[in-house]
Amino acid sequence: MLESLNRAQPYSIGLFRFVVGFLFACHGAASLFGVLGGAVGGGGALTVGTWPSWYAALIQLVCGTLVALGLGTRAASFLASGSMAYAYFTVHQPNALLPLQNGGETVVFFCWAFLLLVFTGPGAVALDRLLSARSERVHNGEHPREHAPAVTA
Structure with missing residues (x-):
């Protein structure tokens, strides 16, 4: 059972x-464009360039x-x-010590989830893996066709 869980690990990390x-x-989309319920606290989009929220x-x-x-x-995370x-x-902790008291639970979860991804990497089914595999094939001399063969009637 443990072996099958280990085999599924890259896929679960990819899903995560x-x-x-x-x-x-x-x-980000909600805050920038006022979609999906708008910016935090309701309302429309943020004003362009507003520090630090925009x-x-x-x-x-x-x-x-x-x-x-x-x-x-890894870099984006x-x-x-x-x-x-x-x-x-800067926003939550000055109001109270604990995330439960200052409304920062979501921020803390995102912070630690992204930090975990810095160390685990993307897992399975990531564009990084697809692009690196293609780049490796090209580097090894397996060049993709530059042009498809001409079709004659």
Whole structure:
């Protein structure tokens, strides 16, 4: 049983990566474009360039999308984790010590989930793996056809 769980580990990490990235990207899209319920606290989109909320939302959208796709997962996760740590200590922690008291549970979960992905990598079914496999084939001399053969009538 343990062996079958170990074989499933890359796929479960890949699924975890996708879900966390997708949810993070949804937060960014909601804040930037006023979709999916709008910016935090209701309402429409954030004003472009508003510090730090607009930049945080941009990080959420871009990094969340990259993580969900499995493209540059470790770097995007590192940036996302850091942005959530910053958000916790500047927005939530001054209000109370514990996340349960200061409303920072979601921020803390995102921070630690992304930090985990920094160390585990993207798991299975990630664009990084697909692109690196293709790049390796090209590097080994297995060049893809540049042009399809001409079709004559």
